[in-house]
Structure formats: structure tokens, C-alpha cells
Amino acid sequence: MNFLAALRVSSRAIRSNKIRSILTTLGIIIGVAAVISLVSLTQGANRMIEEQLTSLGGKSLFISPGKRGVGVQENAINLTAADADAIRKLDVVEYVSPMIDAPEQVVWGNRNWFTVVVGTSPDFVFINDWYPDAGVFFNNEDVSKTENVCVLGRTVVSNLFGYRDPVGLTVRIGKDSFRVIGVMGALGQTSGGRDQDDVALIPYTTFQKRILGTDTLESISVSVGSPEDIPAAESRIKFVLRERHKLDKNEEDNFYIKSQLGVIDRIFAISNIMTVLLGSIASISLVVGGIGIMNIMLVSVGERTKEIGIRMAVGAKGKDIMMQFLIEAVLLSLTGGVIGIAAGVLGSKIGSSFTGWKSVISPESILVSFCFAALIGIFFGIYPARKASKLDPIEALRYE
């Protein structure tokens, strides 16, 4: 019996019992739709988590002096602006900002506020995705000319100026006067309770010259294009710094590169677990749908015992009968699969419009559920088909 003829026989059998076929495929439709929509929604949620993590520093690296795990080492403060410039030359690196900070008194008129003064470069705003609300941030010229300009955080502004706009006014930081050129947008507190807005930002060159009188840095902040670039950036920065610091092969690093990679990896691992978990819960309904197909195929084999007998009498072999019923089961499950994919895509669109999550429908998930539906048809079709093929032709012919 050729495949085409078998296909025609099977599709006729399915069409001749429309309601039953539709109800049978419904199980598969629901299963496939559930898998597709749940997986696409969790992947959409992942995408959102990824974006939020990126804004939380998922793309940045932090280089500090000293050996890993060792506390403050006075003689280890050896990072310089030249190191930062060398790092800036790497392709993989997008932004670099030297960092140096110290607690310092900021004074305006008769008011003063004790805050953290941070010396940095204009790249700071891009690395932290944190921009001035009013006025401007200092530029590279301010840095190279060691200008006495500062950008204040919200907390400093409200404590010194109240509701007054400080841009253009002059404050005193330490012994020097600084012109306020901008106010940063409000960030709020970190999860650890630190007020991120309690800060005054000045060019790092000015900081080195006026505040500490040093030419070293406390750390270097670096950001890359995407979280995937972090490992490459880490190893290349390490190479450059080891060379610049003239370290021997067997000497330990005298600096320490820190990234959020570990945390991010763990968060992604968790969300992948969620995807797998929800996907497998949805697959259970697919299996239930498969059992429905098996059930209906068994009924169908029973009902068509006589037909099987007639076919055998005119020369159908066991494998012909088996193929006929197997094709029927696979046809049922594949029809359900196709409709289910359509329903799943629709469902995830609806779901994403309700939740505001993105729905990510990958071609892979469609392909996988299509193949899975076919496999279910084969798996749950084999038993009824074998049962049909093993019928005794005499008994089957006698069946009424």
C-alpha cells in the first residue's frame, strides 16, 4: 500500500467523523497552545529581566586596585588615569570613567552638608545610565582643564538649596569654590539603604589636584556593548593592566576586576528554570491530549473491526493496517498541532497585551511543538494501530 493511498484512506476516516475528530484534536490544540503561549510569555519576561538588569549595571565592570579578597592596601593604590586611557583603547570597551571619591563638606552660604564627593569623567553618565535633570554634566574639556565645576545629587541640592535652582550658583567643597553646572536626576536608595542621590560629582582631575593631591585613582568603571561582552572585556583589560603594571607571569594581579556577571547568570538560570517548569506543566496537557487520541483510536479500531477484516481479506498485510491507523493518529495530532500553534501565538499576543510583557515567539518553539505533536500522534497511535494490525481476519470479518 503506498503512502498516498493510505493518507487518503486515513483522511477520509477523519472527515467522516467530524465532531469526534474535532473533539479529539482539541486536547492537542489546548496542549500545544499552552506550551507555545507559556513559553513565549516566560521568554518575554526573561527579555524584560535582561533589559532591567542591563540598566542595573549588567554591562559594566569595576576595576579596583589591590589583590582580590585582601582589604585596603596602602601601597596597592596604583591605578592611574593612564591605565584608564589604555583600557579606553580596547574595541570591546564602550565607556571608561576613572573614579575617585572622598567624604567632604559642601558649603553654600550658611548651610553645609556632609556628602561623598566623587571625581569622575563624562562617561560616568553613560556607564550608570544616569543623567542630569537640570543643567549639564561636565565635559572632557572641563576634565582636561581641571575646572572647578560640580554636578550635585538631589539630596545634596535639597539639603543645601531647598527648592531653589542651584545651577549657576557657587558652592565650596573642601577649600575650593565650585560652580554648580547641573543637578542629577533622582535615583533613590539602593536595596542596601544607601542614598544614591547623596553625592557631588566633579572632574576626576580636579579631584586629584584640589581635594586629595594625588595622581592615582580609586577605581575605574568600564562598560561594554552588551552583557555577552563582559567575559572578553574582563580578560583583555586584565591583559592590558598586567602589561602596564609590568607583572611577571607568576605574579598575582595587583588589581581586581569585578562584574555583575555572576549575579546576572544566576538570575538567568532561575528564569530558565521557570521557562522549563511552565513548559513542562503545559506539556502535561499535551500528553493528556495524546491519551485522548489513543482513546479515540481504540474506539475507532473497535468500530471498524469489520472494515479491517474486509481489508485483510482482500490482501492488506498487518503493516498496511498499522500504517492506516498510525497515519490517522498522526494526522489528528498534527492538525491539532497546527491549530494549536495558531491559537498559542494568538494567546501569547493576548497575554502580552494584558500583562504588558513582551511575547517572544521563536521559530524553534513552533518547530519543537509541531514535532512534539507528531511524536505524540505516533506514540499514542502505535498501540491502537498495532492492535488493529494484529486482528485475526476471520474474527474481524465475523464482527458485526
Place this chain on the structure above:
Amino acid sequence: MGGNVIVTKDIHKVYKLGDTEVHALRGVSIDIKEGEFVSIMGASGSGKSTFMNIIGCLDKPTSGNYYLDGSKVSEMEKDALADIRNRKIGFVFQSFNLLARTTAAENVELPLIYNGTPSRTRVRLAYDALSRVGLGGREKHYPSQLSGGQQQRVAIARAIVNDPSIILADEPTGNLDTAVSSEIMEIFRSLNDQGKTIIIITHEHDIAENAERTIVFKDGSVTEEKSKDGRGVRAARTVET
């Protein structure tokens, strides 16, 4: 006329029903020549249906040998038997056994589907067979749209479409009235005239009279064989006590 198309040698068939054994056939040896028209008679339970199933390759004898067209069928595997049924045997049943949701032509095509005949040839052969039984023009009718006699003609067309060596008919007129029965028997006779070997199981004497030879079964044995003129061909082989 050629040689023997069917040769059975001492065929026994024993069914096991729980602990008891039922001897359906107790040593049946029959030869049927090519082109012969044979009827088989006997009361129900006489073993004639079992014999029919065995020569129709639907069943295997418990012991004894069965040669069909010279090949030893009694030792063949299931798939090989299916192949023999497909190529060498045409079945006609009392209840027609047509597929309900399938047109006359598609019913006739059925045996051809299982031997790989290409679709176009199938349709041509099916139409041809239908016209040979006088059903030209009804190819697209469903069984429910046909009378009993017409349905049986479709079944005969199905039996001959593969040009088999023998046609086995199991009470082919059992569900038909007398007038239609004689039309059906007319078809069998004309097929016989064209050289087909025909074996008909019946319990009606006037049907059996169409045959050149009648074989009578009783209690699993052949008790009587007679030719058309009523003369005994062979004495009863076993005499029941």
C-alpha cells in the same frame, strides 16, 4: 482444462475452546481443477466454513497440506498469506462486506491498493470490472445507494479486479431474493465460462445445482461428492457411526 488449482491433503483443523478440543475438520482431501465450478454444501457446524477459510488463506490447517496453484500455502507466514489472498483469491460474502462510506469504484479498487497498483491503473481496472458485472455508470454510487443485488455485483467486481485464480463465494445469494439470486449466479456462470475457478458455499440446492460438482460436508469430513448429473463421483470417505 488445466491441472489442479487446489489440492488439499488430509487437512485437520482443531480449535481449542478452553479445555475441550473441537475437531472442525477431520482429514479433508479434495482436488479442484482449474476452471471448475464447485459448490460446497453442509449443515452449519459441518466444517464447510472452516474449510473455506483454509482454502481462502484466512486460516491455517492444524495438520495436513494445502497447495494452491502448486505452492504449499499451509506453511506460509501471515504476510505471505495476505499476498496470496490479494493476488490469487477473490472473496464474495453473504453480507457483501463493502466499505460503507466508499464509492463502488473505490470498493473495487481496494485489492489493488494493497499490491501497489498505480492510482490511474486502479481506476481503469475498477471501472472495467464494474462494467463486466453490469454496473457500468454506477461507479460513483455509494453502497447505500445500491440495491442488494447491485451491492453483490460490486463485491464480485472487487473479487475479480485482480484477476485471481479462484473465486470463493460464501453464501453469495443468502441475502438476496430468488430473481436477483439467479442474476448473480448467471454472473458466476459467465465468469466460469471465462475460465475462472469458482467455489460456492451454499445450503440451497438450486444454487448448488449451478455447479459442475457438489461437495457435501458433514461433521468435519466430506461425505459425498457428486457431479452435475447427480451421479456420485466418489463414495463417502467416512461413515459416521
